[in-house]
Amino acid sequence: MSSPTSGIVYRPRRLRTTPRMRRLVAEHRLHAADLVLPLFVKEGIDAPAPIASMPGQVQHTEASLRDAVAEAARAGVGGVMLFGIPAERDATGTAGDGPDGILQRGLRVAREAVAAVEGETGAPGPVVMADTCLDEFTDHGHCGVLADDGTVDNDATLERYATMAVAQARAGADVVSPSGMMDGQVAVIRDALDDAGFADVSVLAYSAKYASAFYGPFRDAVDSALQGDRRTYQMDAANSREGLREADLDLAEGADMVMVKPAGTSLDVLRGVADRSDVPVAAYQVSGEYAMIEAAAANGWIDRRAAVLESVLAIKRAGADVVLTYWATEIAEWIK
Ligand code: PBG
Numbered sequence: 001m002s003s004p005t006s007g008i009v010y011r012p013r014r015l016r017t018t019p020r021m022r023r024l025v026a027e028h029r030l031h032a033a034d035l036v037l038p039l040f041v042k043e044g045i046d047a048p049a050p051i052a053s054m055p056g057q058v059q060h061t062e063a064s065l066r067d068a069v070a071e072a073a074r075a076g077v078g079g080v081m082l083f084g085i086p087a088e089r090d091a092t093g094t095a096g097d098g099p100d101g102i103l104q105r106g107l108r109v110a111r112e113a114v115a116a117v118e119g120e121t122g123a124p125g126p127v128v129m130a131d132t133c134l135d136e137f138t139d140h141g142h143c144g145v146l147a148d149d150g151t152v153d154n155d156a157t158l159e160r161y162a163t164m165a166v167a168q169a170r171a172g173a174d175v176v177s178p179s180g181m182m183d184g185q186v187a188v189i190r191d192a193l194d195d196a197g198f199a200d201v202s203v204l205a206y207s208a209k210y211a212s213a214f215y216g217p218f219r220d221a222v223d224s225a226l227q228g229d230r231r232t233y234q235m236d237a238a239n240s241r242e243g244l245r246e247a248d249l250d251l252a253e254g255a256d257m258v259m260v261k262p263a264g265t266s267l268d269v270l271r272g273v274a275d276r277s278d279v280p281v282a283a284y285q286v287s288g289e290y291a292m293i294e295a296a297a298a299n300g301w302i303d304r305r306a307a308v309l310e311s312v313l314a315i316k317r318a319g320a321d322v323v324l325t326y327w328a329t330e331i332a333e334w335i336k
Helices: 012-016 019-025 062-075 102-121 154-170 185-195 213-221 241-252 267-276 287-298 304-317 328-334
Strands: 035-042 058-060 079-085 127-132 175-178 202-209 257-261 281-284 322-324
Touching: 012 019, 035 058, 035 062, 035 102, 035 328, 058 062, 062 079, 062 102, 062 328, 079 102, 079 322, 102 127, 102 154, 127 154, 154 175, 154 185, 175 185, 185 202, 202 241, 202 267, 213 287, 241 257, 241 267, 257 267, 267 281, 267 304, 287 304, 304 322, 304 328
Parallel strands: 035 079, 035 322, 079 127, 127 175, 175 202, 202 257, 257 281, 281 322
Antiparallel strands: none
16 A cells, blocks of 8 residues: 555655754855844933834944944944934934034944954954935935925935045945935945045945835934925835836946845845846845834744744845844844
8 A cells, every 4th residue: 555645756844854954955044244233323322222112222322332333243243234313403414424423423433343353353343334314314304405395306415425425434434325215326426435535435225215114113213303204215115116127227326235125025126136136135124124023022922033033034035145134133143
């Protein structure tokens, strides 16, 4: 008598029989060096301030930023992405490009912390990246400057991004990351960096960035002043082809890396961009994705560690070479 499955030639379950077999045949793996930790540094506070909607994350002082970057460096994290929260805001986001603006101060601190740990360990530390956008610096909270009719003025904003990018490069950013979804932002920033003598500073373009409800906790993290939404510049979640087109444009403008964001709700777009991109592809697991898992875990509804690892692995599986995640240091410690 033959068994019910004797006619089956190939049994996929064979490769799932033991942990050692599953480890051998895993197609994707998490590496600390593929992870980038987003960090917030705030001007004028004397102690780190917890972010209520992002349990475990804080607005850093310069001193606590130094410690967080050093911790990430020792854990082997591949990059840090800095956001600055200024004490004063105005219509054009003046604090965004001053040499002593909080983001520039944070970048210098981060570079020092990376150099210190590299000196101790002899291993490469995290690449230092800066968010190149005006929304943290404007009093209206938009990612650009406004025209008289209240709309975001694309070309006037590009001039601001160019000076911001140069200020960030001067402060030590290895990578500048335009996240405002203005048309032409990569080309303008590339030109400005080259003209200022920063040909080696890379541009990580937020290429397919969707207007998303999942940025909600981030708005708390940066004390955002925004009323309304960003739907005239960020993409509509209904569109996928348009995300590929945006990535193509950024590649043509000279982006060194392209990004899709939010990661978890754009895995199809991420796969599409990864398939056509010949530069590294990043994906940003955003504040709302972080908050959802943290909240469910805090209620005992989900296994926190398993959910964190699965969520990031899924983003890699969809095609990301680099993942920005608020869990970067913690994951790096787990997988050491
Ligand atoms: C813009 C920017 C935002 C995020 C990263 N860069 C906010 C926005 O576009 O509204 C969101 C990141 C997150 O939610 O974790 N400076």
